[in-house]
Amino acid sequence: MNGYPVYLLTRLGQFALVVFIGINIAFIVTHATPIDPVEQSIAAATQYGSTSPEAIALMRQSLKELYGLEGGPIDQYFAFWRRVAVGNFGPSLSAFPTPVSVLIGRALPWTVSLLVVSTLLTWVLGNLLGGLAGYYRQSRTLRLGGLLAMAFHPIPYYIVAFMLLIVFGYLWPVLPISGGYKMNMPRDWSWPFIASLLTHSILPILSLALVGLGGWFMGMRSLVSNIVTEDYVVYAELGGVERRRILASYVMRNALVPQVTGLAMSIGAIFNGAIITEQVFGYPGVGTLLVSAVYAGDYSLVLGITTVSIVAVSLAVLLIDLLHPLLDPRVRAR
Amino acid sequence: MRLWRSIAALLLMGSGIVEAQAQGTISNLPRKETLIVENPEGTIKNAGWFNIWSINAGGQSTGLHQLGMDTFWYIDPQKGVDGVWDNSLASDKPIYNADFTEMTVKLRKGIFWSDGVEFTADDVVYTIQTHMKTNGMRWSAPVQVNVADISAPDSSTVVFKLKKPNSRFHALFTVRWNAMWMMPKHIFEKAGDPLKFAFDPPVTLGPYTLNSYDPDGKWFIWQKRPDWQRTSVARFGEPGPKYVAYIDPGPPDKRVIAQLNHDLDIIHDVSPEGMFTLAKQSKSSHGWFKGFPYAHPDPTLPAVVFNDQNDTFKSRDVRWALALLIDIKAVSMASYRGAATISAIGVPPTGSAPDYYHVPLESWLQAFEIDTGKSKIKPYDPTVGKQIADMLRPSMGDQIPTSADEINKSFGRGWWKPNPKAAHELLERAGYSKKGDKWFMPDGKPFAIKLMVEGEGRPVMTRAGSMITQQWRQFGIDATTVVAQGSMADRRAAGDFEAMITWSVETWGGHPDLSFFLDSWHSQFVAAPGKPQPPRNWQRWANPELDKIIEQIRQTGFDDPKGLELGREYVKLTVREMPTIPLMSYNVFTVMDDTYWTGYPSADKAPYTDPVPNWANTKYMMGRLKPRP
Numbered sequence: 001m002n003g004y005p006v007y008l009l010t011r012l013g014q015f016a017l018v019v020f021i022g023i024n025i026a027f028i029v030t031h032a033t034p035i036d037p038v039e040q041s042i043a044a045a046t047q048y049g050s051t052s053p054e055a056i057a058l059m060r061q062s063l064k065e066l067y068g069l070e071g072g073p074i075d076q077y078f079a080f081w082r083r084v085a086v087g088n089f090g091p092s093l094s095a096f097p098t099p100v101s102v103l104i105g106r107a108l109p110w111t112v113s114l115l116v117v118s119t120l121l122t123w124v125l126g127n128l129l130g131g132l133a134g135y136y137r138q139s140r141t142l143r144l145g146g147l148l149a150m151a152f153h154p155i156p157y158y159i160v161a162f163m164l165l166i167v168f169g170y171l172w173p174v175l176p177i178s179g180g181y182k183m184n185m186p187r188d189w190s191w192p193f194i195a196s197l198l199t200h201s202i203l204p205i206l207s208l209a210l211v212g213l214g215g216w217f218m219g220m221r222s223l224v225s226n227i228v229t230e231d232y233v234v235y236a237e238l239g240g241v242e243r244r245r246i247l248a249s250y251v252m253r254n255a256l257v258p259q260v261t262g263l264a265m266s267i268g269a270i271f272n273g274a275i276i277t278e279q280v281f282g283y284p285g286v287g288t289l290l291v292s293a294v295y296a297g298d299y300s301l302v303l304g305i306t307t308v309s310i311v312a313v314s315l316a317v318l319l320i321d322l323l324h325p326l327l328d329p330r331v332r333a334r
Numbered sequence: 335m336r337l338w339r340s341i342a343a344l345l346l347m348g349s350g351i352v353e354a355q356a357q358g359t360i361s362n363l364p365r366k367e368t369l370i371v372e373n374p375e376g377t378i379k380n381a382g383w384f385n386i387w388s389i390n391a392g393g394q395s396t397g398l399h400q401l402g403m404d405t406f407w408y409i410d411p412q413k414g415v416d417g418v419w420d421n422s423l424a425s426d427k428p429i430y431n432a433d434f435t436e437m438t439v440k441l442r443k444g445i446f447w448s449d450g451v452e453f454t455a456d457d458v459v460y461t462i463q464t465h466m467k468t469n470g471m472r473w474s475a476p477v478q479v480n481v482a483d484i485s486a487p488d489s490s491t492v493v494f495k496l497k498k499p500n501s502r503f504h505a506l507f508t509v510r511w512n513a514m515w516m517m518p519k520h521i522f523e524k525a526g527d528p529l530k531f532a533f534d535p536p537v538t539l540g541p542y543t544l545n546s547y548d549p550d551g552k553w554f555i556w557q558k559r560p561d562w563q564r565t566s567v568a569r570f571g572e573p574g575p576k577y578v579a580y581i582d583p584g585p586p587d588k589r590v591i592a593q594l595n596h597d598l599d600i601i602h603d604v605s606p607e608g609m610f611t612l613a614k615q616s617k618s619s620h621g622w623f624k625g626f627p628y629a630h631p632d633p634t635l636p637a638v639v640f641n642d643q644n645d646t647f648k649s650r651d652v653r654w655a656l657a658l659l660i661d662i663k664a665v666s667m668a669s670y671r672g673a674a675t676i677s678a679i680g681v682p683p684t685g686s687a688p689d690y691y692h693v694p695l696e697s698w699l700q701a702f703e704i705d706t707g708k709s710k711i712k713p714y715d716p717t718v719g720k721q722i723a724d725m726l727r728p729s730m731g732d733q734i735p736t737s738a739d740e741i742n743k744s745f746g747r748g749w750w751k752p753n754p755k756a757a758h759e760l761l762e763r764a765g766y767s768k769k770g771d772k773w774f775m776p777d778g779k780p781f782a783i784k785l786m787v788e789g790e791g792r793p794v795m796t797r798a799g800s801m802i803t804q805q806w807r808q809f810g811i812d813a814t815t816v817v818a819q820g821s822m823a824d825r826r827a828a829g830d831f832e833a834m835i836t837w838s839v840e841t842w843g844g845h846p847d848l849s850f851f852l853d854s855w856h857s858q859f860v861a862a863p864g865k866p867q868p869p870r871n872w873q874r875w876a877n878p879e880l881d882k883i884i885e886q887i888r889q890t891g892f893d894d895p896k897g898l899e900l901g902r903e904y905v906k907l908t909v910r911e912m913p914t915i916p917l918m919s920y921n922v923f924t925v926m927d928d929t930y931w932t933g934y935p936s937a938d939k940a941p942y943t944d945p946v947p948n949w950a951n952t953k954y955m956m957g958r959l960k961p962r963p
Contacts, residue, residue, distance in 0.1 A: 034821040043823035044390050046869050053859035053868035055475035066470040095380035097530055170591045178584050179552045185361040282584040284550035288377050295820045
């Protein structure tokens, strides 16, 4: 373990470098967009109402001053990093003057709770069933489950989502198809509110689970199928070790290592939002916020969301890197 | 077996709970007293922001400007409850001095804010002075450009002194979708910086006040004021709905599902296919027209807008040739599945415009002649609207009107007859040549046109653009469609396009005055190539004859009949010059469900206003809506 501090410092350095490069790329890309937030604001403000060309010229100038877009890209770059250093992404340009951090803070709990639940559910079920299917290859029920998981996996997500909408929203309308909770319900954490939150999340979670389950299932089944042929498993079977114990302690435990890495990556990616899910089910969250920010040319907001996402994914990878040597003796030995 | 039974019981119990949860879409409000309306703004990212005077900081058509705001005047896009013009906060029409440098407004008395404070001239003076001294508010720029001074000789009179003559200054305070709204002085003067004040909860002048809203921006619920008699619409009776909810119902398919489940009373807009589904499957759903084409034609005119600063389109002959290559019937079918209301002239065929422009100019259009140099043609075909109706009748049956008047209102009147031979002659006269099956420009390069469309954000217009490029290609022009997506507004303003499907014509709808858009077409506002062009002369067309028309309109009173004559001169000039190719009105598939409410506006029986619910003018609809017995 003497090398661990060095390993830790190296990984921390890599983390800082990845975050720095990632945010810089995000800054360049967002500022290269052909969408000008001032023009978007003018278009929105004048799209239907009366406009005088002289007034528009004045409005354009005023908005540039107000949004702080008057300096060159270099000035804006350094101003951005000054703000990021203190955790402030500045005001949103499409919801001026509300700070970007307030908008992200409002949307993030919805996305995180939705995706953490659906990711964990999918991961646990997919790996459990995949592991069982790989180990008990003769089971008809598990083969059928595998067939279903594989059948759903290649269907484009939005098709599955619309199928659920039509089935549970129209043909058998038992589930709400829009929003995060019932309209006009006080957000007081009472049982009716919690029940409303849960029922509104069923379809989004189900859609994500149906599509995501297959990937974990097939991955785990393949891993387990390989591991069961390893000498130590055969030896354990010949030695009369109980099958359940072989599966839990010898097979699944070994097979889980790459799956845990995959889970960490998925959890990190949660901060990207589930754009299509939020759009289709009208579910609140970061995805909807990101889409509207892109269309409005609101690069402060886009940068805010991408920065949070970059840090989250990098942090997840860092944690896995740091935990791996502690969990897996083979990595520690290297 | 016991395990399976337990699982089945659990599922049954779960579905019961879920079903109970799914019952009704609103908690704690009687559905029968609530009107549920789509807000096309979607999810409002900054829901708790009701300061409508700051630019795009929060939502507008969340009910805020329809039910909470008020200003001096409204012009209805249709017939109006009591005529097209309504004196709302004003008690009379604007009073100008002789040279249009002063405008006096007499205010209605007995109007109160929702917190019980009386609305007076002080509020108007405060609103104007705040905009005069604060940059960056929504109406700062037009106020600062126009107003030299404002005074209130008494509590119900305000006098604007203008920096220069402006016979249309009142348009700033006249609602056509929106206008400059009045601010409550007693609230804002204590609020500090007006750009940083959220105005939550809003104090309203309209007949409703905010009941509740979703902090995540999915819904806003408004409640009828107990003192609604002290608002400007009290003249038209008590508003029907006690509550009005403006919601984000999601993509078009979900709007259709929501209305089929009677959970959405008014859909703002849906695809033509969605409209047809509702017409077929729901007995209680209907559009503006009783049958086909259902949609409400907005006073907006989608067109092929050329960048007239581009050498390719500088010649009138080229622009006319391109118009003569378009088969509008195919464009109507591709874009709106036939549910379009076409217009050959530069005025949207809706509201009062057909009576003022399309009908009186019909004989002129029929007599209009183009000399190609080799032949003389009369390009106008007055039967195109009827041809579209006939084309649709076999599949749509009784839904298609039969009387000529109804067909004209629904599908439009005539359009240009496709004439490839005349187009060929016009292009040749402009120096273009055909080699093989391809056309070449005078400099020898291939005749290529990139037609910009918005993409998935506006699928109907995108389909129209694709059809037009296809028709041009069939003639030998290398035409392609370019999808601009979110960069549309920027590229349009910067002139970064060759031709595009958009609109540079928007009118009042109910009033014949065209200055609403036409003043901005004066050559004094045409930007140099590459510089941002102010709305709405996106085609960057400059014409001395047009300048003269605009200058005369500026010196003519708003209701002066001479203004109408000048408007017709504009139409004739643009027919001759074809700076843009007008296609059709912007038809909005607003679908209304009669399950809980009756009395919606409709083309045949109740054309008292535009049903498109994001228009602030729809405040007049509330007084006509009655609960279904």
